[in-house]
Amino acid sequence: xxxxxxxxxxxxxxxxxxxxxxxxxxxxxxxVGFVAAPLVGRRTPEASPIAANLPxxxxxxxxxxxxxxxxxxxxxxxxxxxxxxxxxxxxxxEAAEALQAVDAAEGTP
Numbered sequence: 265x266x267x268x269x270x271x272x273x274x275x276x277x278x279x280x281x282x283x284x285x286x287x288x289x290x291x292x293x294x295x296v297g298f299v300a301a302p303l304v305g306r307r308t309p310e311a312s313p314i315a316a317n318l319p320x321x322x323x324x325x326x327x328x329x330x331x332x333x334x335x336x337x338x339x340x341x342x343x344x345x346x347x348x349x350x351x352x353x354x355x356x357x358e359a360a361e362a363l364q365a366v367d368a369a370e371g372t373p
Contacts, residue, residue, distance in 0.1 A: 323362040330355050330358070
């Protein structure tokens with residue numbers, strides 16, 4: 265062909281503009297950093313105050329649940345008055361000790 269073009273009619277590739285390319289790459293890096301930040305953040309076991317008190321909190325929850333269950337069973341007639349009086353004292357004692365343990369773990373007087 266006399267004009268210097270190939271027979272397929274293709275053109276030479278155009279150069280990519282550097283400024284939009286840099287802006288796009290920086291934007292992508294920023295987005296990836298924003299999304300990944302919570303996943304790679306440092307975590308230490310002592311960062312959670314609840315983790316240190318967990319055994320005391322679980323003991324408290326078990327003791328209070330036992331008291332609620334005993335009260336419910338007594339009201340519905342599953343537990344007699346005599347059995348209720350017999351079981352109530354030790355459960356209250358356990359609940360009081362558990363609450364004191366939670367207070368001690370939290371530093372509350």
